[in-house]
Amino acid sequence: MDARYQDVTDQIRTAYDGRAAWRDLQEKADWKQAERAGFLRRLQDEGCRRLLEVGAGTGQDSVFFRDHGLDVVAIDLSPAMVARCREKGIDGRVMDVAQLDFPPDSFDAVYTLNCLLHVPNARLPAVLDAIAALIRPGGLLFLGLYGGRDEEGIADDDNYDPPRFFSWRTDEQIQQVAGRSFDLVDFHVIQPGEIHFQSLTLRRPSRRSGA
Numbered sequence: 001m002d003a004r005y006q007d008v009t010d011q012i013r014t015a016y017d018g019r020a021a022w023r024d025l026q027e028k029a030d031w032k033q034a035e036r037a038g039f040l041r042r043l044q045d046e047g048c049r050r051l052l053e054v055g056a057g058t059g060q061d062s063v064f065f066r067d068h069g070l071d072v073v074a075i076d077l078s079p080a081m082v083a084r085c086r087e088k089g090i091d092g093r094v095m096d097v098a099q100l101d102f103p104p105d106s107f108d109a110v111y112t113l114n115c116l117l118h119v120p121n122a123r124l125p126a127v128l129d130a131i132a133a134l135i136r137p138g139g140l141l142f143l144g145l146y147g148g149r150d151e152e153g154i155a156d157d158d159n160y161d162p163p164r165f166f167s168w169r170t171d172e173q174i175q176q177v178a179g180r181s182f183d184l185v186d187f188h189v190i191q192p193g194e195i196h197f198q199s200l201t202l203r204r205p206s207r208r209s210g211a
Contacts, residue, residue, distance in 0.1 A: 005120065018160070023057055034109045049069075050108045052074070055077075056075060075093050075094070075097075077092075129180075146201070152168060185200065
């Protein structure tokens, strides 16, 4: 692991460890609940059963999916966040998205909300390839993150300690990089503005015959 990425992950881990209790008390915005519910309906329609949440935080979304019948595994870089997941009865594991430790095709789907915006652009293609490898052919990925402009670095005005690293990407950039590993099912923007929420539903391509 290169030193720059190690610095980013160390800072992110410390920042989220320090805010776990606070984040566990936050209510999810209505539009985030609607995005989550929409992905659940798609999973149910396609008979998906086993779900990985990447960057699960305190496990609120993992609990939602579990309570709707899915077999959920939750990973997060922050041990304090993972502890909160486990307190809720979720199979939580401390894991870096750049070092995923699961066999290929382990899951029907992956859900990740506002996690990959902390992954540097140089690492994102490899991270998406690794996520794709964990999903069975034809399985789904929900990728939600903030973006809208091409910029990355430490957010000096961030209210976390230490301030977090962000990679903002334009709508075209995020669709292009995601399209290297997945087929695009849906893309839409919420809260339009310079920085807005980018919602992508993606599908791992099925294996070609003879592959």
